[in-house]
Amino acid sequence: MVIGIWVLGTQLSQQQAALQSCQSEKAIVPVIMIESWELVTQRPYHQQKLVLIWSAMRHFAKTLQQAGWTVSYQIAHDFRTPLQNWVHDNQITELRVMRPSDRAFISWINQLDLSCEISLLPNNHFLWSTEEFQNWANPRKRILMEDFYRQGRKRFNVLMEANKPVGGNWNFDQENRKPPNQKLTPPSPLKFSPDEITQTVIKEVKSLPFNTYGNIEPFSWGVTREQAQQVLSHFISNNLANFGTYQDAMVSDQTTLWHSLLSPYLNLGLLHPWEVISAVEQAYWEQNFPLNSVEGIIRQILGWREFLNGIYHWVDLDYDQSNWFNHTYPLPDFFWDSNQTDLNCLKEVLKQIEETGYAHHIQRLMILSNFALIVGISPQQLKEWFHATFIDAYEWVMVTNVIGMGQFADGGVFASKPYVASANYINKMSNYCQNCRYNPRKRSQEEACPFNFFYWDFLARHRDQLKSLGRMNLVLGNLRKIDSEELAEMQNLAVEWRNQHESKLS
Numbered sequence: 001m002v003i004g005i006w007v008l009g010t011q012l013s014q015q016q017a018a019l020q021s022c023q024s025e026k027a028i029v030p031v032i033m034i035e036s037w038e039l040v041t042q043r044p045y046h047q048q049k050l051v052l053i054w055s056a057m058r059h060f061a062k063t064l065q066q067a068g069w070t071v072s073y074q075i076a077h078d079f080r081t082p083l084q085n086w087v088h089d090n091q092i093t094e095l096r097v098m099r100p101s102d103r104a105f106i107s108w109i110n111q112l113d114l115s116c117e118i119s120l121l122p123n124n125h126f127l128w129s130t131e132e133f134q135n136w137a138n139p140r141k142r143i144l145m146e147d148f149y150r151q152g153r154k155r156f157n158v159l160m161e162a163n164k165p166v167g168g169n170w171n172f173d174q175e176n177r178k179p180p181n182q183k184l185t186p187p188s189p190l191k192f193s194p195d196e197i198t199q200t201v202i203k204e205v206k207s208l209p210f211n212t213y214g215n216i217e218p219f220s221w222g223v224t225r226e227q228a229q230q231v232l233s234h235f236i237s238n239n240l241a242n243f244g245t246y247q248d249a250m251v252s253d254q255t256t257l258w259h260s261l262l263s264p265y266l267n268l269g270l271l272h273p274w275e276v277i278s279a280v281e282q283a284y285w286e287q288n289f290p291l292n293s294v295e296g297i298i299r300q301i302l303g304w305r306e307f308l309n310g311i312y313h314w315v316d317l318d319y320d321q322s323n324w325f326n327h328t329y330p331l332p333d334f335f336w337d338s339n340q341t342d343l344n345c346l347k348e349v350l351k352q353i354e355e356t357g358y359a360h361h362i363q364r365l366m367i368l369s370n371f372a373l374i375v376g377i378s379p380q381q382l383k384e385w386f387h388a389t390f391i392d393a394y395e396w397v398m399v400t401n402v403i404g405m406g407q408f409a410d411g412g413v414f415a416s417k418p419y420v421a422s423a424n425y426i427n428k429m430s431n432y433c434q435n436c437r438y439n440p441r442k443r444s445q446e447e448a449c450p451f452n453f454f455y456w457d458f459l460a461r462h463r464d465q466l467k468s469l470g471r472m473n474l475v476l477g478n479l480r481k482i483d484s485e486e487l488a489e490m491q492n493l494a495v496e497w498r499n500q501h502e503s504k505l506s
């Protein structure tokens with residue numbers, strides 16, 4: 001039997017399952033890595049995302065070679081041709097691949113026409129395997145992140161003392177919603193200068209013959225495991241202490257605040273979630289960091305990240321087509337060009353994504369996704385947009401975050417109510433409204449903020465469906481208190497806005 005290993009672009013760890021299964025035979029087991037246009041022509045990806053993935057792959061191939069593996073690194077239009085030739089030339093009888101995170105890609109690999117057996121090994125880049133999550137979820141009547149997270153804390157013994165959560169509480173979210181009322185001075189993010197390999201990729205991406213998105217330079221993401229580890233250390237030394245407190249704040253020109261910027265590296269396999277959780281927990285025990293911050297970041301990684309990956313593999317295959325509210329309005333053009341909108345919060349966040357491919361969680365959820373939901377934009381078009389434009393976006397994390405959490409298009413498989421808010425929330429949690437031509441306090445007259453009239457229009461349009469969700473009763477009660485003439489005025493503004501923007505669509 002001749003084993004060959006195919007390392008995918010999001011599996012860049014020497015400990016990944018396929019490489020690990022042949023550690024002692026690395027001198028004789030060939031490895032292939034393929035940089036292909038097949039996937040990247042599907043949507044207009046952010047140029048920095050292409051640079052990040054291809055540069056990280058090229059660096060990882062070198063790392064493997066230095067570690068004693070024989071690596072064939074191929075640049076091709078598709079995956080199938082180089083694979084078939086390589087299998088043939090090396091007389092491979094078993095192709096080993098760690099199971100990808102993307103379900104469609106798993107099916108695609110399974111039906112590949114190769115002259116050898118294909119073995120998919122369980123993905124070890126998450127703490128919960130697909131089967132373990134299913135065993136947890138299947139017998140349950142309710143699928144709540146909080147229940148899953150507590151189970152994870154106990155199972156992996158994280159922030160626990162004698163079977164109880166450290167500090168007596170599982171959750172410190174109440175302490176983690178401070179608005180940016182005073183001047184904040186967050187640390188600068190760690191930036192890396194492009195080395196020779198990255199510079200070559202930048203040149204290549206600049207001359208790609210298909211549509212891409214965003215600015216390619218300045219490119220300052222890390223592209224190696226060592227750099228990803230430096231980002232983690234930098235986070236612990238400079239950001240962790242305040243991570244929790246201002247987790248939900250949004251500030252112009254301070255795009256990253258105390259966030260970790262770890263998602264691009266976790267999602268490529270350059271960091272393992274366990275090493276992040278262990279390092280943060282160790283810092284807590286040894287350096288006494290504030291518990292709200294420590295628990296806050298651990299909840300994101302041990303809780304949300306693992307939970308949403310579990311959900312992605314647990315739901316039906318057509319989950320990504322869900323559209324509970326039947327929203328079909330097309331994605332406005334300004335999502336692709338921040339200059340085309342005069343809503344300052346959207347403009348600032350979209351500009352930041354053009355420049356870096358990054359926005360933090362509340363910008364994604366309460367600005368971009370909230371806006372799409374209250375306007376009634378197609379969840380599938382929004383998902384495609386997120387997938388193309390974000391530095392850390394992959395199918396597993398898109399489907400659950402955009403379709404499920406952001407758009408509530410699944411009707412509440414794991415969330416108990418949609419995340420919708422008016423300008424009130426944005427004005428409280430950010431300083432965007434200070435430089436906006438709209439007035440966050442107006443909802444129907446001149447200068448009325450679109451977040452306001454769309455918010456009430458959304459509640460009115462879907463009031464019957466929303467009634468079935470107990471947690472919406474309070475806001476539906478507020479809706480009933482609005483004078484019918486004013487509600488009609490807001491609904492007219494919403495219709496006018498939609499018509500105006502639809503007519504501009506290219």
Ligand code: FAD
Nearest residue numbers: 259260261262263300304305360361364365392393401406
């Ligand atoms: P931090 O705020 O520092 O959080 C630490 C880590 O927690 C993140 O690096 C991430 O690995 C993990 N995490 C936190 N929340 C989630 C979550 N909901 N799902 C998965 N991981 C989570 N995350 C992605 O990795 N890729 C995406 O494409 C993506 N798209 C999103 C789209 C929408 C509409 C929403 C609401 C969320 C999305 N998220 C996505 C989740 C989250 O917003 C990002 O993981 C986070 O903002 C990344 O920045 P950070 O590393 O600075 O995060």
Ligand code: SF4
Nearest residue numbers: 343345423433436449
């Ligand atoms: Fe956004 Fe409205 Fe505030 Fe302007 S006023 S920044 S559109 S929430």
